Amino acid sequence: MNLLPFGKLAAYKPRKFVPEKIDLGDWPQIAPLFEQLEAGAARATTAIDLERWLLDWSELTAALDEESSRRYIAMTCHTDNADAEKAYLHFVENVEPQLKPRQFALEKIYVAHPLRAQLPQPRFHIFDRDVKNHVELFRPENVALETEEAKLGQQYQKLTGAQTVNFRGEEKTLVQMGRYLEETDRALRREAWELVAKRRLEDADKCEEIFDELLKLRQQIAKNAGFENYRDYMFRKLGRFDYTPDDCRKFQDAIEKEVMPAVRELQSQRRAQLQLDKLRPWDLSVDPQNRPPLKPFAEVGEMVSRTQKIFDSLDGELAGGFRQMQDLKLLDLDNRKGKAPGGYQSTLNEARVPFIFMNAVGLQRDVETLLHEAGHAFHAQATRDEDLYAYRSAPIEFCEVASMSMELLGNEFIEEFYPAAEANRARRVHLEGIVGVFPWIATVDAFQHWIYTHPGHRCDERKAAWLELMDRFGGEVDWSGFESARAQSWHRQLHIFLIPFYYVEYGIAQLGALQVWANSKADKAKALDDYKKSLALGGSRPLPELFAAAGCKFQFDAVTIKPLIQLANSELKKL
Numbered sequence: 125m126n127l128l129p130f131g132k133l134a135a136y137k138p139r140k141f142v143p144e145k146i147d148l149g150d151w152p153q154i155a156p157l158f159e160q161l162e163a164g165a166a167r168a169t170t171a172i173d174l175e176r177w178l179l180d181w182s183e184l185t186a187a188l189d190e191e192s193s194r195r196y197i198a199m200t201c202h203t204d205n206a207d208a209e210k211a212y213l214h215f216v217e218n219v220e221p222q223l224k225p226r227q228f229a230l231e232k233i234y235v236a237h238p239l240r241a242q243l244p245q246p247r248f249h250i251f252d253r254d255v256k257n258h259v260e261l262f263r264p265e266n267v268a269l270e271t272e273e274a275k276l277g278q279q280y281q282k283l284t285g286a287q288t289v290n291f292r293g294e295e296k297t298l299v300q301m302g303r304y305l306e307e308t309d310r311a312l313r314r315e316a317w318e319l320v321a322k323r324r325l326e327d328a329d330k331c332e333e334i335f336d337e338l339l340k341l342r343q344q345i346a347k348n349a350g351f352e353n354y355r356d357y358m359f360r361k362l363g364r365f366d367y368t369p370d371d372c373r374k375f376q377d378a379i380e381k382e383v384m385p386a387v388r389e390l391q392s393q394r395r396a397q398l399q400l401d402k403l404r405p406w407d408l409s410v411d412p413q414n415r416p417p418l419k420p421f422a423e424v425g426e427m428v429s430r431t432q433k434i435f436d437s438l439d440g441e442l443a444g445g446f447r448q449m450q451d452l453k454l455l456d457l458d459n460r461k462g463k464a465p466g467g468y469q470s471t472l473n474e475a476r477v478p479f480i481f482m483n484a485v486g487l488q489r490d491v492e493t494l495l496h497e498a499g500h501a502f503h504a505q506a507t508r509d510e511d512l513y514a515y516r517s518a519p520i521e522f523c524e525v526a527s528m529s530m531e532l533l534g535n536e537f538i539e540e541f542y543p544a545a546e547a548n549r550a551r552r553v554h555l556e557g558i559v560g561v562f563p564w565i566a567t568v569d570a571f572q573h574w575i576y577t578h579p580g581h582r583c584d585e586r587k588a589a590w591l592e593l594m595d596r597f598g599g600e601v602d603w604s605g606f607e608s609a610r611a612q613s614w615h616r617q618l619h620i621f622l623i624p625f626y627y628v629e630y631g632i633a634q635l636g637a638l639q640v641w642a643n644s645k646a647d648k649a650k651a652l653d654d655y656k657k658s659l660a661l662g663g664s665r666p667l668p669e670l671f672a673a674a675g676c677k678f679q680f681d682a683v684t685i686k687p688l689i690q691l692a693n694s695e696l697k698k699l
């Protein structure tokens with residue numbers, strides 16, 4: 125039984141190294157290919173041989189990556205199918221743990237290779253830099269600490285995942301409670317919000333304990349790797365070669381100076397429209413004019429054909445890419461029983477085609493998600509001709525430029541879904557969301573910078589640091605009576621616990637997306653041309669060059685942000 129909507133897809137280029145007949149879920153068949161590569165590197169006598177060897181390695185990695193993606197897709201499309209689950213778990217439990225050390229062994233062989241310095245530049249610069257960085261940061265004594273770290277992460281997830289409340293006689297998860305904050309009945313919103321806040325506070329001490337343990341481990345990991353603090357270690361680990369902690373601090377300051385006035389203005393408009401004296405934490409998601417939710421489409425087929433029309437208006441090439449995804453059945457978008465929650469874009473790395481998974485139910489959010497994931501899919505399509513596996517994907521700071529730009533560019537044609545007034549309402553919600561997320565990004569980022577550069581801090585000092593940031597970036601929301609909830613509100617941000625420092629990327633990318641959008645207002649054809657060219661570079665160039673190719677500055681200071689917020693503001697005034 126074929127569980128994949130797209131069935132068998134041909135490899136984009138015929139295999140040269142991996143045998144046609146091989147079960148890529150069976151480690152005993154895979155291992156000899158790694159042995160071949162390990163031995164093969166020594167036989168390379170020219171830089172051309174070494175390049176050939178890198179391409180063989182790329183081919184194997186891509187084939188294994190596609191195998192893993194196929195199993196993941198099959199499982200998420202059919203959570204009720206035991207075979208799909210078994211096949212996925214088999215790969216995770218029996219192949220992946222073997223794969224990791226063998227991939228790392230190849231990286232070490234590459235870094236130690238005498239011909240490495242003779243590879244053509246700048247072609248191999250980024251690849252070389254990243255592999256070397258990965259090898260250099262590895263410490264055998266950190267392996268056990270990272271396992272401990274992952275276990276603590278699981279404890280946090282278990283703790284927060286088990287949080288439920290009893291709301292009007294029904295047990296609800298905190299995620300399910302989120303939708304009540306959109307209800308027009310204010311008393312109901314408050315009741316829902318308070319229940320959630322109280323439930324979170326019950327686990328506050330445990331969250332702090334888990335975090336203190338994580339902190340100790342992380343400081344040790346950084347020390348073992350030869351770094352003074354965990355912040356500096358993570359900047360290297362995340363491959364942040366093109367920006368520094370000081371750039372992030374400037375970004376935070378710029379958000380305070382340029383974005384906060386706009387946020388305060390939007391909040392006071394909201395307060396006035398809701399006819400309230402004060403904006404409370406439960407007043408932030410409801411429609412300020414108390415209108416029912418937008419209904420962009422009734423069924424998924426409609427969502428796809430209207431999104432196609434948006435791309436048709438935007439750009440012929442991108443429109444062709446989206447049409448191809450439909451023809452090849454690379455979309456599974458409807459919400460149905462037996463499907464995993466959420467949405468993602470995945471790439472089948474041997475066929476070199478993108479796949480989009482979603483659970484659309486007929487909300488404006490679904491339209492935004494599809495535009496966003498389509499942006500990622502266009503990125504994958506644009507890099508098809510790149511043979512080096514590592515270059516077929518870009519750093520996250522730029523991947524999100526591809527997707528977030530598509531939300532903004534696509535929204536220009538959102539009339540495909542709505543009459544004029546509703547189209548403006550949809551655009552307004554989207555733009556307000558963009559302006560409003562910057563302060564939270566600054567808060568989460570600045571907090572982590574503080575945490576990891578203040579070793580040995582006490583719990584109350586950490587709380588004070590958080591509250592200071594809430595004062596800077598919280599706007600005019602009145603939390604009185606809920607001071608403890610405010611002081612612990614970082615506990616719900618899973619990134620701080622599970623993927624430290626990974627957050628500012630969204631802010632950086634949003635600046636890029638706003639610039640692409642601003643460019644399109646001046647010259648749509650050129651902006652789209654630049655957008656496509658920058659996507660085609662994949663991960664082959666450093667971030668400032670990727671941004672430059674897209675027609676953007678890679679800068680996050682006040683000078684860059686100011687005109688972008690002005691543009692958002694003046695657009696908002698039209699809506």
Ligand SMILES: [Zn+2]
Binds near residue numbers: 496500523524527
């Ligand atoms: Zn994304």
